[in-house]
Amino acid sequence: MKIAIIGNGNVGSGLANVLSKTQHEVGTFGRADDVANAVTEADIVILATPYGAAAEIADQADFTGKIVIDVSNPVTEEISRPCNSAPPRRPPRRSLRSFRERSS
Incomplete structure (x- = not known):
């Protein structure tokens, strides 16, 4: 079976890495590639693109x-920031005790 993965980012390359270990033919395609030809030749197409790009690819x-x-x-810019960037500041948490100590 021929699988075309459209998208060369983290998700697309990760899927390609795993699927290439199977008996299937796997190809990855990016913006500069001939997506129409890749879709024509594939049995299964995996869209691993930014959320808004699906309509453009469909055309x-x-x-x-x-x-x-x-x-x-559909994620926001804040959620999809690189993992090595600083997380947003959060207010300090209050600690709670779940069991009361009893003295006998």
């Missing part, structure tokens, strides 16, 4: 009869 290729798996998520 570039004919997905008729294809199994399409869309792994994109």
Whole structure:
């Protein structure tokens, strides 16, 4: 089975890495690649693109009869920041005791 992964980011390359260890033919395609040809030749198409890019990709290729798996998520810029950037400041938490100590 031929699988086309559209998107070369963390998700797309991670899926390609795992799926390439199977018996299937796996190809990854980015913005500069011929997406229409990749979709035509594939049995399964995985969209691993930013959330808003699906409509643009749909205009570039004919997905008729294809199994399409869309792994994109509608996330904000804040949520999708790199892991090594500083997290937002949060107010300090109060601690609670769940059991009271009893003296006998």
